[in-house]
Amino acid sequence: MRDDAPVTAAVLIIGDEILSGRTQDSNLAAIARFLAPLGIDLKEARVVPDLEIAIVAAVNALRRRYTYVFTTGGIGPTHDDITADAIGAAFGLAVEHDDAAMEILAARYRPGEFNERRQRMARMPKGARIIRNRVSAAPGFQIGNVFVLAGVPKIMEVMLEDVRPRLQHAIPVISRSLKVQLPEGQIADGLEAIQKAHPDLRIGSYPFFAIPGMPGSSGTTLVIRGRNNAEVDVAANEVLALIESFGASATAVE
């Protein structure tokens, strides 16, 4: 399940509540942190409202471009939960009550409580494979290379665990981060030279301003990322030497 070919992914966050600013999304970062140790490159993310035409267009653009697509949100029992139907439309597949999902959900409720609305949570495109959720029972599903997950972060995270064995792995990206009390503009030339010498690495520079106006509270976090541990080490040492050439020191950070 692990080789050297690139494995890529996109995330599609579905929900009016993210675009209205009512809810701060945390699922994108959680999925990114889940994929990183598997060596899967997260290449793009999109956020769309609870609107079928928008979901269909985004799913179809992303599933053709990347190895995997992970969607979050819109799989509950209410009228605004339209993800199963939208994914069915994107694939041109009928959406039906899945037997395994019906069984799991029926076992969850007391007699008489498993009403028609709750049965809606068992609907998925024909041929889909369920994704288990031990928090609230209601399953997600996989169809083709698309994994349809819940929007509630705790549930989304247990669904990712269920999905893990289905994913192809690749060599993970290793990352070294150095925090330095130097402004970006001072080290930019040296940093670019190091980046040019290591085209297989990605060197990122992120300014921080802890307390605006307070000397020494601002600086730069430098992140060196790549799949070759030895090369990341070499570049990190070059960055360290650059920092020291300005009489500064660096702190290794997560």
Add this chain to the structure above:
Amino acid sequence: MRDDAPVTAAVLIIGDEILSGRTQDSNLAAIARFLAPLGIDLKEARVVPDLEIAIVAAVNALRRRYTYVFTTGGIGPTHDDITADAIGAAFGLAVEHDDAAMEILAARYRPGEFNERRQRMARMPKGARIIRNRVSAAPGFQIGNVFVLAGVPKIMEVMLEDVRPRLQHAIPVISRSLKVQLPEGQIADGLEAIQKAHPDLRIGSYPFFAIPGMPGSSGTTLVIRGRNNAEVDVAANEVLALIESFGASATAVE
């Protein structure tokens, strides 16, 4: 500057650090909360890496589809700051040092400190209008309907303030939220009927699980959104009556 025509927007978040999971984005929610009282509908967001081809494709897709596009990230002095060049490429415009930006930046630094790398922060597509930033001086820019903002949240937010007078307004969306200790599956039918009776409103249903397994800690937040205050009130009262028909009560929340 305010009328009844819909005014729409998209957000484009540029940066490897968001897709690697190293940084939790907060700019999308901040822009959403900024646009809401102006009546501007945020319709879509995308996150792309620091890669020109990805930025160009996303900017061109979004700027043709929405009234405004707000980008964040990639406008600093280092090699990974490629947003100005990418936006220039998207518009087919040359990217040059802007006179006003050069003046602002030159005033910020001590003699000899305004080096070539820092001058890069004055580069923008020909014809762009600067966006001022009173935190770190380095300006963003507007070209056509695209507003290019910093990635650092505090700087991004002051840039939005500078942009505010340039934006067309519309009637803002009003929102009422009710928190109720009832599961979604119980109220879904009644809720759908209310949604159908008010097609101009958007009624959202969001389950919460405060303490998994603890009775009474889970429930649903119901959000009624629309531009007509009176109709939002009517629907909110209908939702309240629905909740009370199950012997439950609701708390108004933000």
